[in-house]
Amino acid sequence: MARNRKILRRFSWVVMASLLLTGCSTQIPVLQPQGPVAQQEFGLIEWSFFLMLFVAIVVFILFGVFIYRYRNTPNNKAPYEPDMEGSRKLEFIWTLIPVIIVLLIAVPTVRTTYALQAPPKTAKTDPLVIDVTSAAWKWIFQYPKSGLETVNYLVIPANEPVQFNLTSVGPMNTFWIPSLGGMEFNMPNVTLGLWLQADHPGIYLGRSANFSGVGFEHMSFTVKALSIPQFNTWVSAVKKTAPALSNAENNQILYTHGLSPKLTFSSYPSTKTTGTAGMSGM
């Protein structure tokens, strides 16, 4: 038994050490928020984690003490009360404490849930809107104000909330940029809204978190956040240099299963790409 325990301990050190090593050298985007939405979500993650850690520590300590103190050895002097029934007082305490902890988590949860549904306070009356359509297995980003379209990459202005309208053609996906905030579903025939903001210019990674068939793991996209002047320059450059998207190519992108390289278009056909149109056409 003693030998087993020594081996176990040695193993757990190896595991711990390797965890710590990987933790120090890499990016954990959910824990390193780059915008106000991800920041608020991270706040809740931290708060709920520390409350739960507190409960876990209490349980672990009681657990350790009890199994050591009340082990069945011949010379154990600890009291033995085989007919102990329970204790209303103790049970009341350990019902009440979880109630308080749940309240401590529930109140900020509800508050943030409502806060994240509404547009951020800093949003302008005329925010940048990006229509996002997932199709198997591509991401299509349309900028209605400037009329341009990108496929499999996204460019946004930094320091400004962006309103995303999410829908899908065919199977469901989720639109997730962990550095900027949590995900929301792309569903056929439905448009869901999501506000995100990047605090600084930079490059972030986005992907679909919802399985949609064999090509789904390749549904990742880069998000480039540019300062506002740089963003405007990018828009006018696209308008000038990129080709227009023809009807035929639009249908090809939307309705053909398969991956696609990054594409840029200076305009796209005006037919609304809703899930309904896509589904009934097939």
Add this chain to the structure above:
Amino acid sequence: MSMFPHNYLIYGADVSIVGATALIIFVLTYFKKWKWLWDNWITTVDHKRIGIMYILAAFAMFFRGGTDGLLMRTQLALPNLHFLSAQHYDEIFTTHGTIMILFMAMPMLIGLINVAVPLQIGARDVAFPYLNAISFWTFFFGAMLFNISFVFGGSPDAGWTSYAPLSELQFDPGPGENYYLLGLQLAGIGTIATGVNFLVTILKMRAPGMTLMKMPQFTWATLITSIIIIFAFPVLTVALALLTIDRLMGAHFFTIAAGGMPMMWVNLFWIWGHPEVYIVILPAFGILSDVISTFSGKKIFGYSAMVVSLATIAALSFTVWVHHFFTMGAGAAVNSFFGVSTMLIAIPTGVKIFNWLFTMYRGRIRFTTPMLWALAFIPTFVVGGMTGVMLAVAPADYQYHNSYFLVSHFHYVLIGGTVFGAFAGIYYWWPKMFGHKLNERLGRWHVGTFVLFFNMTFFPMYIVGLMGMTRRMYTYPAGLGWTALNLIETIGAFGQGASMMIMAVNIVRSIKFGERDVTGDIWDGRTLEWSTTSPAAEYNFSVLPHVTSVDEWWEEKKRGVVRPDHATFKPIHMPNNSGWPFLIGLSFFVAGFGLVFNWWLSAIVGALGIITFLFLRSFDYNTDHYIPVDEVKRVEAAAGR
């Protein structure tokens, strides 16, 4: 899609299936065991034997699902591997999830329920023994139908949740998804019948004097679980039927085309799916209560609070299903409601954890293998439960949803809860099932290595999830910081596989060398199953016990046991064995297999078979018999009583 998918791994599996089947047929024929198999097992209506068959089938499925898991972990060990193709990987994670939940966890627990509950309530049988056999055979043939998918036609590949529209014909042609729908449908029929059976058994068959508040904790957990089954499973039946109609008959319940709603599948699936996780955890809770109380040499701490919290968890389990899709645009009010209702489950669960801890307080803890599993359960389940509360925080869930954080959470609760609980039960009731103990030293090695490698596999998943890795990715690029953690997870997974080999060795060795249970009470137990012989006779109790307290057997031992006097024996009324349940299950299989491939002839033959066998059974008047007093005396004397 071709009938025989081409892939070397699948060829290997095909060959081993054919080989194993041939070997079984050869052994049975060579040792002339066919009649023995038919008389003693296939046609049995004895709840203990049915329980053992459930557990055996569950172990076979554990092996299949575990192999799927190892293949997945091999594929993910390093970035950009091509050990499996994307299609093959998709099929494997689908079958891994489906098999582990529906064909491993549930039957493992239903098996233990079958073995122990009638004995715990001092009954001679379940309420409907013939129906119990039908339940087993529909489950068994459902599992077989699901499993032959990778040999004939291809496995389902839309995930165990099978969200429409991905699971619809348009995006998922071929028979794979049909296997999922029909295999689950078949097994589900059996599960509903089991729920009804045990609800009635516990309410109507308890020994005289056993009031509801004198029932053992495992019996209570089974009663509450039966109620959840009766309310939840019909929803699954309807959902599966609707999708089957969509796929086989061109309807549009879940497609947009003719006004169907994919969201309806998501809702129906989780209205069943969330209670389902309590169907597989509450019986485990019951086992742990009995095991902890037995090996602490104490009454369960706060009996009535334990019962109330079981009932509260069951009620809440129906009010939380939307937490599986906070990110589907339900709105702030809905997300708030379902977030908070989910957190509330932590309260009765917390009460149970503290009551278990205080059951050990001022006790005398014996570190037997079942107790070690129960002890391993407590911290593991706490980690799983705590991260469950974190997931209930709706806005935070936007970051966890479908990531490996979630994958880790549900493995902590399903393995740390259900599997550890089931192993505690298997080591605990093994002597009651087979008349001998499993080896304790090998048992300790099994617990120790399994717990270690389990944490090594699943703890890094929390971190890799926060790093942005999502479930169901068949491969991932290098340079995201995921590689080392994935490699550790894979090593852990193979460690768990090796640990299960220790259990296999233990089982085989213990048949020959295991300590025999001659008293029927090898653990110094507290509840009635330990008052009878190990293994229990066909009729369970020669004379039905009279119950005056919780932990009846413990109290009787304190008062000084008096074995039932042979003079008080009476003839015992028992049901006859029957071959119909097996044939009905087989007919369901034939019908289901036909529907998978749209072979309507086979579907009709199967359906006719079901109707014919039900019809013939209704004219079968030779359904029960009396065991004469002499026979009871002989059996009891042979057991030394």
